[in-house]
Amino acid sequence: MTLAKNLARGEHLIWLTGSALGICLLMILGLLTVILANGLGIFWPSRIEELTLVDGSVVAGERVQRQAIPDPGHPDHLKKHRRQLKTGNRDIYGIDFRWVNESEIARSEEPKGLYLVERSEYGPLIGEPVKVSEGPQEVATGPAAAERLPDLVARAERDRAAIKAIEKDAIGSVNYTLERIRLERRKLDYRQRQDPRRDVSAARSALDRREEEQKARYADLEEKLRTAMESAARTSVTFRTVDGKEKELRALDLYRAYPANALSWPGRAAVYASRLWSFLTDQPREANTEGGIFPAIFGTVMMVFLMSLAVVPLGVLAALYLREYARQGVLVRAVRIAVNNLAGVPSIVFGVFGLGFFVYFVGGAIDRIFFPEALPTPTYGTGGILWASMTLALLTVPVVIVAAEEALAAVPRSMREASLAMGATKFQTILRVVLPAAAPGILTGLILAMARAAGEVAPLMLTGVVKLAPELPLDGFFPFFHLDRKFMHLGFHIYDVGFQSPNVEAAKPMVYTTTVFLLLIVVLMNVTAIMVRNHLREKYKTSAF
């Protein structure tokens, strides 16, 4: 068969299309593999190597990587190797990682007595527990001290929970009430300035009484907190590093301790599971390089949820007008093109717009009208989860409009006619026939919008995301939803941990892991929406003919 004939049959096109798809799939798979391998591996407790070097010094740490030493021009080029060890003990050595040339290693061991200790400061500690003390008194030494470690960690967790309960919940509520009293007093001042004849002394003395009450409670709680802290801080553990330095740790600071070389497989799996769980449920620690990402997960989900609440009505109403009510002509076509182009505007532009319009203009107006007593401290006139969600809603509304318009156009004319011929008004027809039939298509638009919104970072940085938000936008204090609060977001967390962290090398695995969970959340939200859509499709599937 000749080449021309082959070309005409389009064989080459099949190969071309097939390889294009193949390349896309390979790249996606490669990306996923890299993220998953790097992201999910870090929780696995690896073994600790103790290396005695030829100069007599001893180093211990988890092996991070081994690479050939480049030495161009030399016969040894890429023939010798070196290892990177995560030595921990940043408070003692000042560094977390250390390179060791293999030619300098005299002896390599994996001693069973070495523990890896996660603690509240300075990253992990690697060493051997030598003694446990209660105040000035030693209660256990040597192997007995090691045996007591699990109990101490469990107790530290309970103590921290108790202290947190006092600090955050009790004292937090007192602080919250005090802040409200302060604002109410400012409100009174403000009212009195507006109307000097007004008598506010009764209100003022009531406020004073309440403040006294709260202050008394505060003193009480502070005392309680101090006792709790003292009793918890009495116990301490001393560890000895491989090079003989001793470090005393408050038991309260212990987060996790395990003998890295003595663990069995199930033991390792248990450590893995517990690390994964605390990553998902804990607050970040140490400039986000340790601890968990729970506030970021929560912020991301809540922001996407708020955005969906805003974007669906807005997009669907706009699409309804464009498709059902507007007279189809040049103007509507122009609007449609403009909407499509809006989807291509860089997201940072939306961020700037959100900052100018939502934060300064709308938020500023809300502050002037509803919270004048708090000014000049802004309430809504600063970035917050509400404004970030609104900005993203604006960013994704073109997607929803386009999808909703297509869905509306796909509702068969015969169905509308049937409804209108029954004496339904246009409004009734839209509400009872057109919208239900278009709902699956509208949901497709929402799915696309959510996927886009969950991954956006740039506009959020201007409208309310922060690297560490101490309080969630949803909590037990009235009015429960604090839409003015700043929040954490997984996408921004990736950027912050990966590129803004003081300890980039230590934070690197966190970047991958956070990415895994961002992807997972997007997939989860999409799967939920797809399931709802399929359910609706089943319910409203149109006639076969």
Next chain:
Amino acid sequence: MLMADHEMKTTAPDTGLRIKTEVKAPGNAAEDTGIEIVCQAVNLAYGDNHVLHDITMDMQKGRVTALIGPSGCGKSTLLRCLNRMNDLIDDVRVWGEIRVSGLDINAPTTDVIEVRRRVGMVFQKSNPFPKSIYENVIYGLRIAGISDRATLDAACERSLRGAALWDEVKDRLDASGLGLSGGQMQRLCIARAIAVEPEIILMDEPCSALDPIATLKIEELIYQLKEKYTIVIVTHNLQQAARVSDKTAFFWLGRLVEFGPTAQMFTAPKDKLTEDYITGRFG
């Protein structure tokens, strides 16, 4: 609703599949039952395209009027004028007078919703909503704001019986209307139309997508329905026009060529064009 069955036996013609044209004696068709619909010099244009020219005809109460003619002759357009469905099309102009039971339906003061309540319509393609059979039937009542369950149930049963569908679906009223067969769906649409108790039912080629047996059922149904409703039917099937209608109107190029009792139209047409059309010389 036993009466409907009884009536079917006594008044419906001998059924059985009739393929050949059979002109049924119109019986009391000549008897004057009063005029329901008056069309007086009705014209319609889509933009510059003048589609209907001076149509003047009366349709009698309780009778079946068939509109026949080649494709594009304006018969469906006229039908859609009768409940103002042409309003949905941009750029359409109607002039002349259409009165339905004395109501000038194109008058500015006339409520189009009211017109459509009185004049029900069944379409060429059956178009049940993607809802349950029950919800399909009572759609008209729901949009009229009726929510009393007993009223809705009664209307549903009455309409489904009236559309000769009750026995086939009474056990699955909650099933989707789209799960029915083609003929059943068309009868469901008829049930939906009669649920709001209109005075007139317009049928736009109701059988063109159906097989002969389903067609026969619809024709029998039309026969029963004219007891209570005035029916205007557009059809391409001349035999069908002959079987079901009392009077027939023949349209050609937007003009009403001939209008008269069906028996006379099919046996002794006055116009040469009508004769050519019904004998199959063109169309």
